[in-house]
Amino acid sequence: MKKVLFSILFAGAATLAHAQKSEVADAKKEWGLFQITMNQKPSLEKTLAALNSGLKHTDNAIANEKSKNMPEAWSYRALFASAIAASDTTNFENSSAKQKIAEEAVAKAKELDTKGDEKANISTAEINISNAIKLRAFTAYNKKDYAGALKYFNEATEKNPSDTSMYLNAAIMARNIKNYPEAIKNFKKVISFNTPNAKDLYSEIINLSLSELKDTVGGIALLKEASAKFPDAEGFIQTETQLYINKGDIVKSEEMLNKLVAKDPKNPTYQYLMGDVYYQQAVEVQNKKNKLDSKKVKEANTMVTQITALLDKALPYYLKSSELDPKYAPALEALKRVYAFKNDTPKYEAVKKKLEALKP
Incomplete structure (x- = not known):
């Protein structure tokens, strides 16, 4: 049993x-x-x-x-x-x-x-x-749920850390909801892969840092990083120079551009930007002069003298830039403005003709 x-x-x-x-x-x-x-x-x-x-x-x-x-x-x-x-x-x-x-x-x-x-x-x-x-x-x-999309795109990057498209999408979603630090972090991750659009993405994060976060220190750090990677990108150099000018740090502006000019004296962009250091100072003085009481003639005359001296410093660099590249429009535009201020009509008209000849 x-x-x-x-x-x-x-x-x-x-x-x-x-x-x-x-x-x-x-x-x-x-x-x-x-x-x-x-x-x-x-x-x-x-x-x-x-x-x-x-x-x-x-x-x-x-x-x-x-x-x-x-x-x-x-x-x-x-x-x-x-x-x-x-x-x-x-x-x-x-x-x-x-x-x-x-x-x-x-x-x-x-x-x-x-x-x-x-x-x-x-x-x-x-x-x-x-x-x-x-x-x-x-x-x-x-569904325009950008916060939700950001969450999932970030999750996607965690699953596949080499998928640049997911980092890019995450950055765009973060920018859409004005989470700029998160956007910058993800854009920088895309840049780290040396993608073809890295230069444009640097411009994006620099703009976010300066315009949205008002982070000049961070912006300058990004500009230096971008300039090191793309030394021929004049926009980065120009923006950094302008930041130093805005801060009143003319010495730093000159120092940076002098190094670039010494490294490549035949670069028309560097020559132009060097001239711009002085030109921008002249513009700043001109703006102050415009705000003066009309009765303050003596102060106004002093400012005119300052403007003239600064333009005289800028002029050789603009001329050198134009000499190195006769078709470099920014230098020609700058020369036109300087000659207009100086009332030098013959030279003004000559530069104007050169600019018109560049038009398609």
Whole structure:
């Protein structure tokens, strides 16, 4: 009698183990069927129903001692959960929850899959997880939920630290919600990859630092960084020079440009910018003069003398710039302004003709 009882118990245990392994087999079948039906472009409702059905089989498989350590149980669990995460565009909470399940399943599958048999499934699940995050990001963006989009784009960069497009998108979202430090951080990350648009992105973060954050110190640091990387970009040099002028740090402006001129004396841009150091000072004095009471003739005359002296300092550099490159319009425009102030009509007209000749 006991032998019969033991036989029945053993048969029951074997049947249960087989039943749990069949859950994995059913999950495989469900996945294969899902792959086929996807070509028919089923509705989201039907897609999610099919995927949830497959996921249920893996729930049963990992719940049992006999099958919980089967690599296949976890790799297919990762497939179903990640596919739901990447498919559910209507419920971000469900998408995120299934993504978490998929991530846990991927980690467990990698731990158990010592032979590498589930490598393809694991890779597909990881791609689905990445796509799920991007899908939520772009969906939020299309809804003009820029804060939500930023959250998901940042998550995407954490998953794939080499995806420059996600850093760029995160930066744009941060800029849209006026989170300028976050925008600068992400733009700088894109720059660090030496992308073709790095020069333009430097201009962007410099502008954000100076115009939005009013951070002159940070702006100058970025300008120096940009100038070192793009030494021929006159815009960076000009902006930094202007900042020193605005601060009244003429010595620093001259020092910086003198080094550049010494390094490349035949560069027309450097010569022009050197002249601009003095010209901008002249403009500042002119602005002060314009605000003077008309009765303060003596003070006005003193200022005219100062302006003339500064323009006289600027003039040789503008001339040198124009000599090095006769078609360099900024130098010609500067010369026109100087000659206009000095009432030197012949030279003014001559420069004007040169400028007109440059027009297409």
